[in-house]
Amino acid sequence: METGVLPNQGDLLLHPLSSPAAAGLCPEMLDVAEEANRAGDFNLAVEIYTSQLADLQQPDRGLCLRKGDSLARAGRISEALEAYCIAANLGHLRPEELAVLVETIARTLRVKELGLPVTQNGQTKSSSSGGQEGNLTDGDCEEHETLDLFSCRLCKRLLQEPTTLECGHTFCKRCLENDSVKDCINCKQKFSKLDRRVNVVLSGLLDKLFETESRARKMWIEGEMLWSKQNLAGALEMFNAAVDLVPSAGSLLCQRAELNMEMRNYSQAVQDANSLCRLKPLWTKAHCLKATALSKADRNDEALQEYFLCLALKPDWTKVKLEAQKVLSEVFSSVFENEDMPTPLHPLQGGFATRLIKPPALLQSLRPQTHKPGCSSQDSEFGVAKSTPVDGSPSELCPTSPKSELAAGEGSSKGLAGVLASLPAPHGGLKRKHSSDGASAPFNPPSKLSKPDDVNTVQTASVSGGRVVPAHLLDSGDLECSLCMRLFYEPVTTPCGHTFCLKCLERCLDHNPNCPLCKENLSECLATRGYNKTFLMEEVLRRYLGDELAERKKIHEEEMKELxxxxxxxxxxxxxxxxxxxxxxxxxxxxxxxxxxxxxxxxxxxxxxxxxxxxxxxxxxxxxxxxxxxxxxxxxxxxxxxxxxxxxxxxxxxxxxxxxxxxxxxxLEDRKVEGEELTELLKLHDSVYEQANNWFTSLKDNMKSQILSHFGHLPSKDPDPQP
CATH class of the missing domain: 2.30.130.40 (LON domain-like)
Structure with a gap:
């Protein structure tokens, strides 16, 4: 049995007992039930609430909610849903009354379907399946942007108009112009907001190596600028053109989905969010974006799926939790909004729990179905996915197969799909708000189903783990110093955007404080002597032109040895x-x-x-x-x-x-002398010392002070002139 979080003191205040239906309740027994809840004995609380309800002529709404909460905390979700349905039939369920149910469903999905550890009060504890190979970790639930060598550390995207700071680190020019950016994110060194120029060499190199992505990035930035000016149609046109060039750029799809929502193009926003979830199946923001788009499109059943998945991946996301409660409340309301619905039977008289008809789309999509041999990739937006069972034997499964990842794991209690599928509905069916849309797509938690190694979608450099540099496009001629006409060695970039070898630049500044190429004055650079090497350029040389760099270094070392x-x-x-x-x-x-x-x-x-x-x-x-x-x-x-x-x-x-x-x-080394030669040497030594002393003594005071400040005091006479 899986137990949940102990109830808060305010939980029971959300479920006040109604009157006069509650007149037959025993206060002492209710106190015992509350104490059992606080002690974590939820099954005892359920028994007490069940016996109290059995003594009533009509079900009490508050007591049904208390029972539902206790059942949910006890892991008996199927029975809990029946209790919530009875309460919903007696009165509209408010979002705050569904907090326990939402938490429990999300936790069940997290532990039994995704194999992630339980989080409780900010702490993480292992689940029963937490040790199985292939299970995810909490860190996998967040987006990890692929930051390769050519990514800006500020915007996490391909460098656009790369600009190098005095410290040697390179960022997008547009990112550096942001008023909130005041120091280098890498070395924390503050930089001046001068008119900085684009690094000419790096800009040309990026356009050459990543032509398509670079063009898409320019369109993307132009779209963002149009969006900031409220030219939404123009921004969407730029985003569309950029997506056509790099269809697997996750952040770009995310922004286009947000723009579509602002333009009330909810169906297009849902499509972008779907693509984003396929590209980044463990990114909570992607699922939250999809849920928001579905909710705005009035497709609450599907939105609820995504909200549950968000909470399963990130249980402490309060905003999403509140949205899930709100949407779940609306789903319950849609079930019971038929005004001609008859009064339900007593819950223990046997009829109500078995009067199940077609459930809402959310629950229908989660119901396990029988595997059909003809199941194809057209049956699901995810297509035929490869799944690797615990025993390691690969098999291709239809997403709705009982063997899919959605089914409860071996040894677990009733799977989440089966539990939710048992949600009761009243006679007369459901009043669907978007019946023309058809059933929603089957729900596939991103556990082993979408590991990065198994993704069969179109991969770009930003998704596949790093940009691949086309070897045939890069040669040493792209990274040559325009002064020495050799490969860069210790490359330094000036504020005007030109790059030279450090030694070459210093020699030029010895003669003229201007840039050798554009003649811009570099007096400030010369004054501070801020000759920090351009890290990105050095790393490109090291990684992709290692042999040429080694030869260049060898030449430099030979020159230094000679000097x-x-x-x-x-x-x-x-x-x-x-x-x-x-x-x-x-x-x-x-x-x-x-x-x-x-x-x-x-x-x-x-x-x-x-x-x-x-x-x-x-x-x-x-x-x-x-x-x-x-x-x-x-x-x-x-x-x-x-x-x-x-x-x-x-x-x-x-x-x-x-x-x-x-x-x-x-x-020259002094030759030591002896005898008469030594005597002559001593006389010469004393005579020279005496002359020097007399000369110094005869000088004026100001002259003496200058000599003393430069040379120090006259040394004392050496007793041995030839040590």
């Missing part, structure tokens, strides 16, 4: 004399030296040579290596570099590289 060899090719800063251990601050403003300093930092050596100028050779034959301690950049690209002398060297040969001087060198 880091401080013997074969040492960069030379031609300026002034430098000495070991002496600080040497430098103001760097020439483009060639900007490049030289940057490379010394990138290679990790953080060293370069310093030589004085020579009119004939370009620079002197001796110099000093400098170690970079710190670099401070200015908005216009200039920098102040704090260096200190490391060691002396001799130039073996002169050269040039990318505009700056280079040299092949050998390091």
């Amino acid at each position: 880091s060899n401080l013997n074969q090719e040492v960069p030379i800063f031609v300026c002034t004399m430098a000495f070991p251990t002496i600080p040497c601050p430098l103001h760097v403003f020439e483009p060639r030296y900007r490049l030289m300093i940057r490379r010394s930092m990138e290679t990790g050596t953080k060293q370069f040579g310093m030589c004085i100028a020579d009119e004939l050779k370009g620079f002197a034959d001796h110099g000093c290596m400098l170690q970079v301690r710190d670099v401070k950049f200015f908005p216009d690209g200039r920098s102040v570099v704090d260096t200190i002398g490391v060691s002396r060297f001799k130039v073996l040969s002169h050269g040039q590289r990318d505009g700056y001087n280079t040299a092949k060198i050998e390091y």
Whole structure:
């Protein structure tokens, strides 16, 4: 026996006992029944309510509702429906009086038909069938948009007019223009609302790789804009054209269905919702949309099916629960709205429960039917579906077959289909509100019937788990830097939408703070030095041009290795004399030296040579290596570099590289002396130190302050000049 949620204190207030019919009731017994309900002993409560009703000449409406609630909580839905029918015959059932019935039917569908765990008070507990292979989980009940590499993380759709932020992440331009979007959803970095341009390379790449979907996305966006301007006919025309291009785009179908409802085209809205439910059988919003469209089309029986399925997938959806109660109330009213209906017999006298005639369409569609050999895909909107039994043997079943997923699972009590099919109806039949529509389509819960691997519908990239990049359309020429004419390496996108290799862009900005292609001023980009790599571009290169990227990386590493060899090719800063251990601050403003300093930092050596100028050779034959301690950049690209002398060297040969001087060198090492040579060395050392000290002492105070701020205090005399 399946038990439900314990009754709330206010439940009984919804079912007050009527008068004078309730005059023969025993208050003490009713108190016992209420206590039994609170204790979870619903069967005892049912027995008490049944005995109390048997003592009455006429059924009491409130007592019938209490009995119905207890029966529902006890899992005896068939008997509960009879009690509700008796109450409905005595007076119109209000939506709030059907809360327990709706919850119970949804829970039964969730556990016995879908195989999902029971949720109770926000907690999840396993059902008896929860451990079977193939059962769904709660996470499957929600829509999981297929977010692949080319999807915008804001709208969850194909990037349209891709725009790259300073942080390197890319979104639709239209999404970024939304006032509610103030920071990057990926890295949470705030971005300025500047006039951003579309990423030229990515835009062309998307149009090439996904031509059809890209054209449909443009129509889709145009339709949304027309809709916002209340041009509904124009918006529908754009949506129709987009759906013709990508008929399996779930979100597009969803929007077109909502637009059709706003235009009161309910039958078209139902068709779109049907297609959406086939594409996304576990998306609660799809079933809710279908239920709403059916309800607005006055097809309450079918709408109720979808509402029950929504609640089975998402039990805590309060709005849908209230709608289900409202529609179920209307269904009960349609059953008993015949004014000439005779007064029902006493429920325990045997006649009422057996006087069953054709039930409403909702219940008729849920009734199990005998399997017919000739059942074809035309018998159902879902067609012939493949189902895999628990034993693993595949079989093709007609959706209305007793072996279908709708039938109760092995070992369970009476299936939901059979329970609901037993709903009594009065003599004279039903007054149908949409009899011309015919019976509704059979109801198939999306359990094993529509697993993603078994879907036979037309699949597009947005439905099948990721867009497939046509290999024959993508080549390295689509992703080449316009400066070095090689494959992008560490691609960076400027605010004007152009993409370059990071090193190529930096070299161009050394000479001119404008974009190399469109000449737009990039001073702000240069000032902030916001050179973040374009993540989407890097990932495209890694995934689809891996071999070419590996070769490009190899070339770059070889260049860095060559630049880091401080013997074969040492960069030379031609300026002034430098000495070991002496600080040497430098103001760097020439483009060639900007490049030289940057490379010394990138290679990790953080060293370069310093030589004085020579009119004939370009620079002197001796110099000093400098170690970079710190670099401070200015908005216009200039920098102040704090260096200190490391060691002396001799130039073996002169050269040039990318505009700056280079040299092949050998390091100089001091030769230790002894005896008289050492004595002479000490005298020379003391004399030089004394001259330097006298010179410094003779300077004016302001000059001394400048020297001290740049070089620090004069070091003390070294007791051993040749350590």
